[in-house]
Amino acid sequence: MPLEIRPSQALRLWRQVHLDLVRDGQADLSARQTAILLTVYLELPPHTVRGLARQLGVTKPVITRALDTLGKLGLLTRKRDEEDRRNVVIQRTVAGALAVERLGDLVTEHAKEIGAS
Amino acid sequence: MPLEIRPSQALRLWRQVHLDLVRDGQADLSARQTAILLTVYLELPPHTVRGLARQLGVTKPVITRALDTLGKLGLLTRKRDEEDRRNVVIQRTVAGALAVERLGDLVTEHAKEIGAS
DNA sequence: GGATAATGATACGGGTCCGTAACGATCTGG
DNA sequence: CCAGATCGTTACGGACCCGTATCATTATCC
Secondary structure (H helix, E strand, O other): OOOOOOHHHHHHHHHHHHHHHHHOOOOOOEHHHHHHHHHHHHOOOOEOHHHHHHHHOOOHHHHHHHHHHHHHOOOEEEEEOOOOOOOEEEEEOHHHHHHHHHHHHHHHHHHHHHOOO | OOOOOOHHHHHHHHHHHHHHHHHOOOOOOEHHHHHHHHHHHHOOOOOOHHHHHHHHOOOHHHHHHHHHHHHHOOOEEEEEOOOOOOOEEEEEOHHHHHHHHHHHHHHHHHHHHHOOO
């Protein structure tokens, strides 16, 4: 069954979740950083800089910088690929998994509240 | 009727929409900027710097700077309040309304695709 | 009218990020 | 084994944003 949601409900949901993210003092992630984080945690490994750049349609330095920040926040890690030492593999962390899980719960909770608008 | 969505579906939806936002070359808004934009467009006017700061739980300079950027992007405007000239009223723009509408449609479309996971 | 309060903007030093270009390290193929 | 391709990172000048503190402007209230 497809997920039914009207644009007006979608916008209210989008606002409520973003409000919560801001108010909870979470890191103020940009859309790019969020896309990278969720791709790493939802899609099958391995994840590389080049692969992420291709998926997001941005240049490699953009990914490198985003990984710097997300790494500093503890949301993911980098590791050299020993098979092909040119590659860097992006790995998940416990803190990152918790943050992603929290986001999923947040969206689900607010979706419940939205109900009939 | 409450809106039913599982955390795993919510996360996939969140990722898909963010991927689209990044790929479409939209402005790379932060969570704060998104929260401000949606608040202005979904909640009843008037909107002031102080009011937004209170709602988001951040300081006034944060709002001022976000309004600078969102204004530069043409997504909203500021106008001095003639009733009480200390206040600045944040106003909607055509471009901003279109961007918000687009976001609503984007979420709705991806929600349809999510369906049974 | 003058002290007080309230509003939004600004200054500051420091961090992040941009796009473009170049870089070192590593693998690959003739 | 060495030229070329590929990988991720770094350098650059410029822009944005941070939090804290302070600012000028305007309103309020005795």
